[in-house]
Amino acid sequence: MSGTAWKKLSDEDIKRMSELLKSGATMLADTCPVCGSPLFRLRDGSVICPHCQKKVVYLKEGENEDRALEPYVLEEVRSSLFSLLRKLAPVMASADPDEALPLVQLANSLLEALKSLSELQRRIAEGRRGELAGFRRPRVGRARGVELRPPR
Numbered sequence: 299m300s301g302t303a304w305k306k307l308s309d310e311d312i313k314r315m316s317e318l319l320k321s322g323a324t325m326l327a328d329t330c331p332v333c334g335s336p337l338f339r340l341r342d343g344s345v346i347c348p349h350c351q352k353k354v355v356y357l358k359e360g361e362n363e364d365r366a367l368e369p370y371v372l373e374e375v376r377s378s379l380f381s382l383l384r385k386l387a388p389v390m391a392s393a394d395p396d397e398a399l400p401l402v403q404l405a406n407s408l409l410e411a412l413k414s415l416s417e418l419q420r421r422i423a424e425g426r427r428g429e430l431a432g433f434r435r436p437r438v439g440r441a442r443g444v445e446l447r448p449p450r
């Protein structure tokens with residue numbers, strides 16, 4: 299980050315940063331690749347840029363960018379589908395019964411898409427938990443815990 303990036307931070311940015319710190323977020327040594335602002339890690343583990351107000355995703359060595367962004371893109375799709383359903387609901391409610399069929403079909407398609415999306419998100423989350431568990435296992439030292447139990 300260049301020294302000038304800090305100076306570009308507005309009062310609004312500073313306010314957002316102090317609110318982040320108050321909420322338990324920690325400021326990282328890393329800076330936003332877009333604006334140079336310091337990044338913050340939230341309590342849920344996600345990292346955000348307080349200036350761009352966007353999540354920042356770290357790519358692991360050799361990790362594919364699309365794969366890293368997958369959960370975020372899917373969440374955006376979910377939110378778009380919900381927004382369409384929200385708009386559709388009152389239209390359906392005020393439609394004449396003989397005009398309702400295409401609306402119901404559209405609602406059904408949206409619900410089907412949400413169902414598929416949930417399934418996909420669940421599979422991705424399970425896959426990642428599996429990766430994390432595999433990564434943590436050596437550090438947990440389960441076998442050592444057993445050894446520490448008093449002999450019977």
Ligand SMILES: [Zn+2]
Pocket residue numbers: 330331332333334335347348349350351
């Ligand atoms: Zn930024």
